[in-house]
Amino acid sequence: MKKINKYIVALGMLAMVGCADDFLDTAPITDTTDESFYQIPEHAYSALVGCYDGLQVVTGASGRTFYTASEVMSDDCFSGLGYSDNPDYQAIDEFDMSVAPAFQDLYNDTWVKYYQALYRCNVLLQRIDQIDWTGNEDLRNRYVGEARFIRAYLYFDMVRLWGNVPLLTEPSTENIPQADPADVYTVIAEDLLYAAENIPNEAYTEVANGRATRWAAKAMLGRVYLYYTGYYGTSDLVGLVSQADALAHMEDVIASSGHALVSDFANLWPAASTNEDGTTYAGEANEEIVFSVKYTYTSDYNGNTDGNHWMVLFGMREFMSFPYGNGWGITATEKLYDLYSDGDSRRFATVIAVDEEGIPFDNFEGQREYTGYYNKKYTPMSAYDEAGNLVSTTQILATGDFQIEQYQDYFAIRYSDVLLMAAELGSGSAQSYFDQVRQRAYGNNFTPLAFNAENLLKERHKEFALEGIRYWDLMRQGVGTAAAELEESTTVLTGNIEETKSISGANFQTTQGLSQIPNTQITLSGGVLQQNAGW
Numbered sequence: 001m002k003k004i005n006k007y008i009v010a011l012g013m014l015a016m017v018g019c020a021d022d023f024l025d026t027a028p029i030t031d032t033t034d035e036s037f038y039q040i041p042e043h044a045y046s047a048l049v050g051c052y053d054g055l056q057v058v059t060g061a062s063g064r065t066f067y068t069a070s071e072v073m074s075d076d077c078f079s080g081l082g083y084s085d086n087p088d089y090q091a092i093d094e095f096d097m098s099v100a101p102a103f104q105d106l107y108n109d110t111w112v113k114y115y116q117a118l119y120r121c122n123v124l125l126q127r128i129d130q131i132d133w134t135g136n137e138d139l140r141n142r143y144v145g146e147a148r149f150i151r152a153y154l155y156f157d158m159v160r161l162w163g164n165v166p167l168l169t170e171p172s173t174e175n176i177p178q179a180d181p182a183d184v185y186t187v188i189a190e191d192l193l194y195a196a197e198n199i200p201n202e203a204y205t206e207v208a209n210g211r212a213t214r215w216a217a218k219a220m221l222g223r224v225y226l227y228y229t230g231y232y233g234t235s236d237l238v239g240l241v242s243q244a245d246a247l248a249h250m251e252d253v254i255a256s257s258g259h260a261l262v263s264d265f266a267n268l269w270p271a272a273s274t275n276e277d278g279t280t281y282a283g284e285a286n287e288e289i290v291f292s293v294k295y296t297y298t299s300d301y302n303g304n305t306d307g308n309h310w311m312v313l314f315g316m317r318e319f320m321s322f323p324y325g326n327g328w329g330i331t332a333t334e335k336l337y338d339l340y341s342d343g344d345s346r347r348f349a350t351v352i353a354v355d356e357e358g359i360p361f362d363n364f365e366g367q368r369e370y371t372g373y374y375n376k377k378y379t380p381m382s383a384y385d386e387a388g389n390l391v392s393t394t395q396i397l398a399t400g401d402f403q404i405e406q407y408q409d410y411f412a413i414r415y416s417d418v419l420l421m422a423a424e425l426g427s428g429s430a431q432s433y434f435d436q437v438r439q440r441a442y443g444n445n446f447t448p449l450a451f452n453a454e455n456l457l458k459e460r461h462k463e464f465a466l467e468g469i470r471y472w473d474l475m476r477q478g479v480g481t482a483a484a485e486l487e488e489s490t491t492v493l494t495g496n497i498e499e500t501k502s503i504s505g506a507n508f509q510t511t512q513g514l515s516q517i518p519n520t521q522i523t524l525s526g527g528v529l530q531q532n533a534g535w
Helices: 041-060 066-073 088-094 108-130 137-162 181-198 214-231 243-256 334-339 346-350 393-397 415-424 430-445 453-464 470-475 479-486 505-511 519-524
Strands: 289-293 351-353 373-375 382-384 390-392 410-414 488-494 497-503
Touching: 041 066, 041 108, 041 137, 041 289, 066 088, 066 137, 066 470, 088 497, 108 137, 108 519, 137 181, 137 214, 181 214, 214 243, 214 289, 214 410, 214 415, 214 470, 243 415, 289 415, 334 351, 334 373, 334 488, 346 351, 382 393, 390 393, 410 415, 415 430, 415 453, 430 453, 453 470, 470 479, 479 505, 497 505
Parallel strands: none
Antiparallel strands: 289 410, 351 373, 382 390, 488 497
């Protein structure tokens, strides 16, 4: 009888009550076996919560996560961080290990967490039919659909980041080689198609906040289709999803999901919607969020990793100025700030502009690659305590450890993305969908702009900057196009001294935009795993 590995598949327990409750992990169950655990539907539910917990841990982890890599590799951010910090993020930013030759495992912890999360999904999917589902077949299919959505989400991150990964669809300890990416995408497509068909046809308001819906699966199918066909130059998604199919899924989300745009773009983001008079934040469960990853401020150093640990990396370097909190200083680029026109409300909501906002930032000597700009969508927050002192919001809500207690949800898919994907996929309403997104951004400054491929990509850049999307939008335009956009030579301040920040398009092309396979994993595999080019 095989024990469930306590480290890999600790199962979360949660009681969900009503549509407003968050779908989050609590105390784990560990002392059980695969065979004895799956006896009643409640056991499958508990295991499903464990799958969500695995997704939360891998996406919210500290260090080099998928989100941080996506932003640092893009043209919207530099690696930044501290003047004396290790140059590991610079290696990622510049696609060049020569700047950090000692770092042979840029992503080992991330790799391990992904396979831990996948293991949870695979155990549930393997064991769920040990339960008698007579009379509860729809519930069984829902649980399977949600687990398969999570597995697809995980594999889509992995196959984009590394390109060549071992493919496991059931629990295994075998030392297997990397799969052809097409095989991984086949599993992703099959999982999402199943989820889109079997998760109930409910409005988003009827589902617990943070739980995968039919609409999230359909929206993700559009994203996967566009990336795969763009990066790999194919006409369909591994023969399973055509352009017409992908469009039909987007149109269904638009027509039937109940999702809509929040009226004010700034209200999507806590920092952009907060001022001395209060906040107009639309909240974590607002109508625009098709799928989010949930976080709380209950993290500690004893194994509870419930927080958004990467967010602290994007805050201003060791500096607070209301409503912005203390952080480690990954910088946004001046190129991103200049992308927006004065009439575009997304500029203010997206970028912390130090000089333009009159922020008295003074930690130039502690900051690497200072540009004067930081991420506003995902930044730590500050507030005034009862004594009038400016403190981290984590100090008011929890213990005050701003490093692990950041709790802002990650909005993985927004409704505006569905509108723009539908337009890109050839909807007869393409101009209308395009206009809806732009009208919100420009308000009274809105002037019509013809919908075409070039304008669409520019609009996607402005709409989704600093949301972990831009880099992958570049990649799906082709490696050559992406290289030209990413190539950079500009002046930044490091330790308050001017230096030239350079990013080589040639280095990017050598790697094909893929990231380093952890060398520890290659060693552990006995050379079965192979390193990606350029690393």
